[in-house]
Amino acid sequence: MSLLKNKIDFVALVTVSMANCNGDPLNGNRPRTDYNGYGEISDVCIKRKIRNRMQDLGHEIFVKSDDRCDDGFKSLSERANSTLKGIKDPDEYARLACEKWLDVRSFGQVFAFKSNEKNGVSVGVRGPVSIHQAVSVCPVEIHSMQITKSVNSEPSEKRSSDTMGMKHMVRFGLYKIKGSINVQLARKTGFTEEDAATIKECLRTLFENDASSARPEGSMQVRKLYWWEHNCPSGQYSSARVHSSVSVVPKNSTDLPSSFEDFEITLEELPGLHCEIIDGI
DSSP states (O other), X not given: OOBOOSOEEEXXXXXXXXXXXXXXXXXXXXXXXXXXXXXXXXXXXXXXXXXXXXXXXTOOOSSOOGGGOOSOXXXXXXXXXXXXXXXXXXXXXXXXXXXXXXXXXXXXXXXXXXXXXXXXXXXXXXXXXXXXXXXXEEEOOEEEEEEEEOSOSSOOSSSOSOEEEEEEEEEEEEEEEEEEEOHHHHHHHTOBHHHHHHHHHHHHTTTTTOOOSXXXXXXEEEEEEEEEXXXXXXXXXXXXXXXXXXXXXXXXXXXXXXXXXXXXXXXXXXXXXXXXXXXXX
């Protein structure tokens, strides 16, 4: 496997239809929006979905959600100690962690557990893959629905089984996910060309095996993935310049878009830099 040689930038266009793409626990689990009504998906949420896809594709990851834990470890410290216990050299600790877990050599990780303090080890790994918080192209309309629970969770004589609740969802939104892969950091973590191809596939299939009551099957979809591979480690253009070369505007500025076809998407050609355009599944 060869280490990543050239910088990579990417943009993914994602549609959300009648789904809660990323609920805010501080706001009744309503879909995240800014003060101007634009929808948001946190970078942490996006990385969680990428990690899940890495796991689906057969790669070992360090940060596993509880419902996807397949190694019997109940905490990150247990998982780390299973491989790294007793290693006191920080560089060796980081090297072995990156070698074993794809998400560590991609996104980085802080290893600072109580069990490590006895050995005097506290390690931070900076990963080469950076992802922005996704923001919708237009303000989104939040639809809220009152629901009832018809069965009591606990026996009670005073409380009716018909308990009221709320369910929130985005009627329709087109979100733009931006990211980059840094060569200098890739050299430090051992991130390879094959790892970059895995990230690309994870983004293309981001919502596979991700369905839930908040995100029914087919309600979230990757429409387009734009993938730029520069011809040098530092990149021919800045990431900001590359990301802004994808322009997405509504065809009718007076109406709230309700489908992917309601947007006009243009790609500005950057001399000397080829863009691979990939359709999502």
